[in-house]
Amino acid sequence: MGRRKIEIKRIEDINERKATFLRRRNGIFKKADALAKLCNVEVAVLVISPTNLPYTYGNPCFNDVVELIQTPSASSKLDSLMKELEQIKELEEVLRKRQERNREKSDMMGIVDLNLEDLVAFKGKLEAHQAGLKRKHVEMEDLSSPSMLSKNTKKKKTRTESSSGQSREMYELRPRIPRNYLE
Numbered sequence: 001m002g003r004r005k006i007e008i009k010r011i012e013d014i015n016e017r018k019a020t021f022l023r024r025r026n027g028i029f030k031k032a033d034a035l036a037k038l039c040n041v042e043v044a045v046l047v048i049s050p051t052n053l054p055y056t057y058g059n060p061c062f063n064d065v066v067e068l069i070q071t072p073s074a075s076s077k078l079d080s081l082m083k084e085l086e087q088i089k090e091l092e093e094v095l096r097k098r099q100e101r102n103r104e105k106s107d108m109m110g111i112v113d114l115n116l117e118d119l120v121a122f123k124g125k126l127e128a129h130q131a132g133l134k135r136k137h138v139e140m141e142d143l144s145s146p147s148m149l150s151k152n153t154k155k156k157k158t159r160t161e162s163s164s165g166q167s168r169e170m171y172e173l174r175p176r177i178p179r180n181y182l183e
Contacts, residue, residue, distance in 0.1 A: 017050065018050065021049060021050060025047050025049075025055055028045060028047065028057075029045060029057040032045045032057050032059070033057070033059065036059035037059075042058075042059060042060065042064075042065045042068065043057070043059045043065065044056070044057070044058045044059075044062050044065035044066055045057040045058070046062075
């Protein structure tokens with residue numbers, strides 16, 4: 001005796017209806033149990049018989065699942081998260097508009113907007129500027145070292161009169177600043 005397809009319609013015989021209800025109720029509870037075990041979910045099933053008797057199945061417990069549904073905390077958390085998402089989207093839009101205004105005010109193209117040739121030219125300018133900075137840094141280090149200070153000083157003769165009336169020649173040392181340093 002295999003399964004056969006039956007037509008879904010109201011069963012007129014009361015005894016047959018009750019027997020079918022019991023079989024189908026047990027089948028629904030088995031399916032709910034399988035769903036809970038396979039998918040690791042909480043399931044609650046409420047079936048009211050033709051004689052108005054309630055039958056329940058719950059995994060882990062029917063009352064726990066119903067309380068979870070009735071508590072507003074889950075929906076209120078969802079609402080608060082949705083409001084926070086809306087605020088973040090508004091803030092993102094404000095920041096995007098501010099960034100566009102700043103870009104327009106600065107009259108500069110963003111690096112993102114440059115094509116390959118412009119980027120290569122920009123890189124060359126940056127490398128040249130970096131080399132110039134390194135050169136100036138080395139020159140400043142050379143000027144600050146004591147041995148180079150004596151080489152890069154100009155001697156200027158000055159005459160001074162001593163208290164005895166004799167004149168003496170003295171040399172005033174002044175550091176010489178390279179011309180390319182001032183450029």
